[in-house]
Amino acid sequence: MDPLTDQTRARAAADAAARASYGRLLALLAARDGDIQRAEDALAGAFERALTHWPADGVPTNPDGWLLAVARNRLRDVYRSAAYRTTVPPDTGPEPAVPAEETDPDRIGDRRLELMFVCAHPAIEAGIRTPLMLQTVLGVDAADIAAAFAVPAPTMAQRLVRAKRRIRDARIPFRLPARPEVPARLPPVLEAVYGAYAIDWRGAAPEVRGSLTGDALTLALLLADLLPEPEALGLAALLCFSLARADAREDDGVLVPLDEQDVARWDGALIERGEALLRRALGGPPSPPDPPGRFRLEAAIQSVHCARARTGRTDWPALVTLHRALVRVAPTLGGRVALAAVVARVDGAAAGLAALDEIAASDPASGRFQPLWATRAHLLAALGADDDARAAYDKARSLTTDPAVRAFLVERSGATG
Numbered sequence: 001m002d003p004l005t006d007q008t009r010a011r012a013a014a015d016a017a018a019r020a021s022y023g024r025l026l027a028l029l030a031a032r033d034g035d036i037q038r039a040e041d042a043l044a045g046a047f048e049r050a051l052t053h054w055p056a057d058g059v060p061t062n063p064d065g066w067l068l069a070v071a072r073n074r075l076r077d078v079y080r081s082a083a084y085r086t087t088v089p090p091d092t093g094p095e096p097a098v099p100a101e102e103t104d105p106d107r108i109g110d111r112r113l114e115l116m117f118v119c120a121h122p123a124i125e126a127g128i129r130t131p132l133m134l135q136t137v138l139g140v141d142a143a144d145i146a147a148a149f150a151v152p153a154p155t156m157a158q159r160l161v162r163a164k165r166r167i168r169d170a171r172i173p174f175r176l177p178a179r180p181e182v183p184a185r186l187p188p189v190l191e192a193v194y195g196a197y198a199i200d201w202r203g204a205a206p207e208v209r210g211s212l213t214g215d216a217l218t219l220a221l222l223l224a225d226l227l228p229e230p231e232a233l234g235l236a237a238l239l240c241f242s243l244a245r246a247d248a249r250e251d252d253g254v255l256v257p258l259d260e261q262d263v264a265r266w267d268g269a270l271i272e273r274g275e276a277l278l279r280r281a282l283g284g285p286p287s288p289p290d291p292p293g294r295f296r297l298e299a300a301i302q303s304v305h306c307a308r309a310r311t312g313r314t315d316w317p318a319l320v321t322l323h324r325a326l327v328r329v330a331p332t333l334g335g336r337v338a339l340a341a342v343v344a345r346v347d348g349a350a351a352g353l354a355a356l357d358e359i360a361a362s363d364p365a366s367g368r369f370q371p372l373w374a375t376r377a378h379l380l381a382a383l384g385a386d387d388d389a390r391a392a393y394d395k396a397r398s399l400t401t402d403p404a405v406r407a408f409l410v411e412r413s414g415a416t417g
Contacts, residue, residue: 013050016063025071138192190223190231193216196215230296235299274306293329336363374392378412389413
């Protein structure tokens with residue numbers, strides 16, 4: 001065989017295992033003593049060995065099981081070393097035998113949720129819980145997490161290290177929480193799942209499960225099944241609606257706005273699944289749940305957009321009502337800009353621009369928020385202010401590196417005037 005082909009095949013298999021199973025393997029390795037950093041080192045060593053052995057020996061039938069076995073052997077060497085025996089806490093017992101059902105990670109279900117709830121434990125600083133899940137469970141690079149949270153990369157790396165040490169030192173058990181613990185620990189878990197989608201929201205079509213978007217949908221559906229709390233159901237519905245439209249978001253490398261997308265390219269089955277989840281999330285007689293939170297409202301908004309596939313129209317007044325409710329619950333910059341955009345659809349471009357001006361006056365960060373400038377450019381163009389619109393399009397383009405978004409902005413800017 002061609003050595004280059006063998007090397008390429010081995011690397012592709014290792015990459016696929018890392019994307020699909022990293023968090024689950026890490027959870028299995030760290031569950032013994034809660035030392036995530038040690039488990040990460042062992043798993044990294046297993047991947048390094050795979051890249052050395054798989055090109056010559058062939059990719060194993062069960063790559064995840066191979067990686068788990070190698071990493072466990074590395075951990076056993078650590079546990080048996082003199083250095084470990086002289087530093088381990090005195091109440092730590094001998095290494096437990098590995099249950100037979102845990103020798104194959106595909107037979108034990110998805111352990112990533114256990115690791116996520118470990119990261120959401122009250123002993124962990126609230127601000128680092130979601131970033132910690134993104135790194136340990138979904139394998140997001142610390143630099144990418146730092147960028148998403150607008151934190152310097154070295155600062156984020158230090159916080160992640162401290163949080164992992166806290167998990168180890170506090171001996172937090174790896175398990176799903178009891179029902180009374182769920183309300184306090186579920187929100188950061190939901191934020192992490194949504195964060196994975198947001199970081200890579202155009203990364204793949206909905207059927208792809210190796211991307212962050214696919215992982216986010218898988219975990220959201222699993223949460224909705226195991227812990228069917230209203231907001232968990234809402235998040236699962238939201239991701240179903242959003243990923244159902246993944247194939248229609250670009251045309252020849254140019255971004256296609258939601259209200260201009262070809263509904264024939266939407267995934268009808270995934271939309272139906274989202275609708276079923278949303279109905280459960282919003283409840284009904286005889287005892288509806290508490291007022292909708294962020295994810296239920298966002299799912300309801302996406303449901304209105306997806307209804308265009310059935311009705312041929314978008315209910316903009318309903319979207320104004322839902323966006324206003326969302327801003328009351330979660331007054332984020334993105335939510336406020338989205339509200340301004342839908343207000344413009346109902347009350348006119350001037351009303352939308354007035355709302356954007358209010359945002360700019362009250363939030364200094366808005367000056368570098370790309371969606372605000374793109375929305376402003378669109379509304380200025382609608383009012384015939386072509387020169388101002390082109391300047392706003394240029395500003396919006398300068399604030400994104402996404403090729404499809406840049407292509408869209410260039411196209412719209414050229415059409416102005």
